[in-house]
Amino acid sequence: MTSKKVVLPIIVLSQFCCTSLWFVGNAIIGDLVINFNLNPSALGDLTAAIQLGFIIGTFIFAMFTIADWFSPSKVFFVSVIVASLFNVLIVYGSQTLLSLIILRFLTGFFLAGIYPVGMKIASDYFEKGLGKSLSFLVGALVLGTAFPHILKGAPGLFFWKHLLYFTSVLAVLGGILVVFFVPDGPFKKTLQKFDVAICYNVFKIKKFRNAAFGYFGHMWELYAFWVFVPVLLKAYSNFHDATNINISLYSFYVIAIGSLGCVVSGYLSQRYSNKKVAGMALALSCMCCVVSPLFFILNSEITFVIFLMFWGMVVIADSPLFSTLIAQSVVSESKGTALTIVNSIGFAITIVSIQLLNYMQTVVEVKYLFLALAIGPLIGLYSLYKKN
Numbered sequence: 001m002t003s004k005k006v007v008l009p010i011i012v013l014s015q016f017c018c019t020s021l022w023f024v025g026n027a028i029i030g031d032l033v034i035n036f037n038l039n040p041s042a043l044g045d046l047t048a049a050i051q052l053g054f055i056i057g058t059f060i061f062a063m064f065t066i067a068d069w070f071s072p073s074k075v076f077f078v079s080v081i082v083a084s085l086f087n088v089l090i091v092y093g094s095q096t097l098l099s100l101i102i103l104r105f106l107t108g109f110f111l112a113g114i115y116p117v118g119m120k121i122a123s124d125y126f127e128k129g130l131g132k133s134l135s136f137l138v139g140a141l142v143l144g145t146a147f148p149h150i151l152k153g154a155p156g157l158f159f160w161k162h163l164l165y166f167t168s169v170l171a172v173l174g175g176i177l178v179v180f181f182v183p184d185g186p187f188k189k190t191l192q193k194f195d196v197a198i199c200y201n202v203f204k205i206k207k208f209r210n211a212a213f214g215y216f217g218h219m220w221e222l223y224a225f226w227v228f229v230p231v232l233l234k235a236y237s238n239f240h241d242a243t244n245i246n247i248s249l250y251s252f253y254v255i256a257i258g259s260l261g262c263v264v265s266g267y268l269s270q271r272y273s274n275k276k277v278a279g280m281a282l283a284l285s286c287m288c289c290v291v292s293p294l295f296f297i298l299n300s301e302i303t304f305v306i307f308l309m310f311w312g313m314v315v316i317a318d319s320p321l322f323s324t325l326i327a328q329s330v331v332s333e334s335k336g337t338a339l340t341i342v343n344s345i346g347f348a349i350t351i352v353s354i355q356l357l358n359y360m361q362t363v364v365e366v367k368y369l370f371l372a373l374a375i376g377p378l379i380g381l382y383s384l385y386k387k388n
Contacts, residue, residue, distance in 0.1 A: 007125050008133055010181050011118055012140045017174030018080050018114045019144030020167040021087045025050065025104055026227065027248065031160035036095050044358035047227050049101040051351050053108025054115075058344035061112050065198060067120045067336030073178050076121065079113025080175030084168040086110070091161045115141060116343045120336035121182060123327045130327060131274050134320035135266025139259035142316055145226065146255035198337045202330055210384055211325035212342050217380020218282060218318055219346035221289065221373040224353040225315050228361075228369060229254050229308065232296070235366035240299050250305060254312040261313030262320055274321040279384055281317035286377030288314065289370050296367035349376075 025032070029043045061067060066075055086106040093099075118137060126133040147167075202208050230251045237245045261281070268277045288311040295307045323339060330338045353376065357369050 007182055008122065008136060010177050011122055012136045014076075014174035014177045014182075015115070015118045015137055015140040016144045016147070017177075018083075018118075018171045019111070019141045020147045021083055021107055021144075021171050022050065022111060023145045023226070024087065024163060024167045025090075025100075026230075028160040028163055032090075032095075032100065035160075036097070036100070038097055038100075041358070042097055042100075043227070044354060045097065046100060046104050047223075047354055048351050049104040050108035050111070051223065051347050051354070053105035054111050055108075055344050055348045055351070057109035057112025058116060058340045058347065061116070062198075062337050062341035062344055065337045066113070067117050067340055068198075068333060071184055072117050072121045072124065072336065073182050073184065075113050076117045077175040077179035079110045079117070080171050080178075083107050083110035083114065084171045084175075087171070088164050088168040091164050112340070112343075116340045117336070118178075119323055119327070119339050121178070123335050123339075124184065131269035131321055131324040132266040134323050134327075135262040135269070138316065138320040138323070139262035142258040142262060143256055146252045146258075198334050202334060202338045202341070205329055207329040208326060208338065210386060211322055211329060212345075213383030214278065214282070214380045215319075215322035215326065215342055216346055216349055217376040217378070217383060218285075218322060219349050220353045220376025220379070221285060222315055222319070223347075223350040224357050224373055225311070225370065226255055227354055228357055229312075231361065232308075232366060232369070236296060236301075236304055239296070239367075240301070245301065250308075253305070254308045257309045257312045258316035261315075261317035264313075265317040265321055269321055269324070274324050275384065278318040278321035278325070279381060281314045281321075282377045282380050282384070284314040285311065285318075286374050286381070289374035289377065292370045293367045 025046045026043065029046065032038055032046075033040055033042060083106075086103050090100065090103055095103075119134060122133050122137050123130060203212070230247050233245050233247045233250055237247070265277050265281055288307070292307075292311075295304050298304060323342075326338055326342055327335050353373065356372060360369055360372060
């Protein structure tokens with residue numbers, strides 16, 4: 001039996017390794033456009049494809065209660081192997097937009113067995129201090145998401161094909177760590193019978209609904225912000241002629257610093273309530289949406305990047321706390337399914353907000369894009385503190 005003291009670092013490291021598969025397509029989109037003669041708008045299509053794959057994957061995983069019915073560590077490992085395979089297949093053959101969409105969709109589908117299942121594994125080990133534990137886990141997701149950007153931003157370090165190989169190998173190593181060193185946790189309770197109704201019944205619980213809809217508002221903003229950070233940086237550089245921004249490197253900074261936001265919120269949740277800290281982070285990210293055009297206009301690269309980095313911290317800081325509130329609102333036998341169905345719906349919402357911004361950039365100035373994202377946090381705050 002692996003010591004509980006090393007379980008969390010292993011899960012965190014594995015989550016980092018595996019979630020690098022998520023945004024590698026965004027990091028190499030310029031190379032894909034050139035090599036496969038794609039339209040620049042393919043960024044939105046490929047991002048939506050992996051999100052849609054994750055949504056359908058999490059829905060199926062939740063519907064069949066896979067994370068509660070089978071060993072989560074084994075589900076994690078099998079999902080990693082298959083997702084890594086579909087990720088690396090991009091390298092082979094002459095891809096079209098359709099084939100790339102299919103491969104990113106399938107990668108996203110099996111990410112459903114990685115991210116929410118990783119949270120399920122952590123919840124099976126840590127009943128006390130779950131908020132802090134999940135903050136490290138989501139922090140690893142953030143770093144994994146940002147990681148391809150810094151690899152791509154380092155001149156001459158990685159050819160785009162090598163980046164796909166590297167992230168797939170990294171993910172497989174993460175899966176091996178979990179399956180060999182993280183057995184089922186002491187608080188894991190296996191379902192006694194197959195029950196599809198769990199996906200529906202959890203929404204009858206008031207605390208679950210409040211946390212889930214708060215999370216949905218958070219998700220409206222989060223991934224659209226991450227996807228369009230490079231777009232905003234490029235537009236800022238074009239708007240201020242004297243500015244010379246390393247877009248890939250700065251995108252990494254803005255996204256990766258969110259891991260620090262997660263850790264800080266995790267520690268704050270031990271002193272204050274999960275709900276209070278999540279609400280504060282959601283309110284701050286909403287404020288950032290509203291004031292973003294003002295910082296875009298300022299002719300100060302340092303100020304602009306610091307603002308985006310602050311936003312990058314608060315935009316994700318509430319995520320582990322919402323997951324904690326969700327996990328704590330249901331019985332142990334349903335935790336995996338509850339976390340997975342909420343992820344499914346949350347990521348479905350991200351497709352709408354990403355495609356909305358994808359359309360808006362063709363009809364409004366880029367500096368006004370993120371105003372539309374304030375809708376999510378506002379709804380999330382209302383849901384989180386709703387009395388009935």
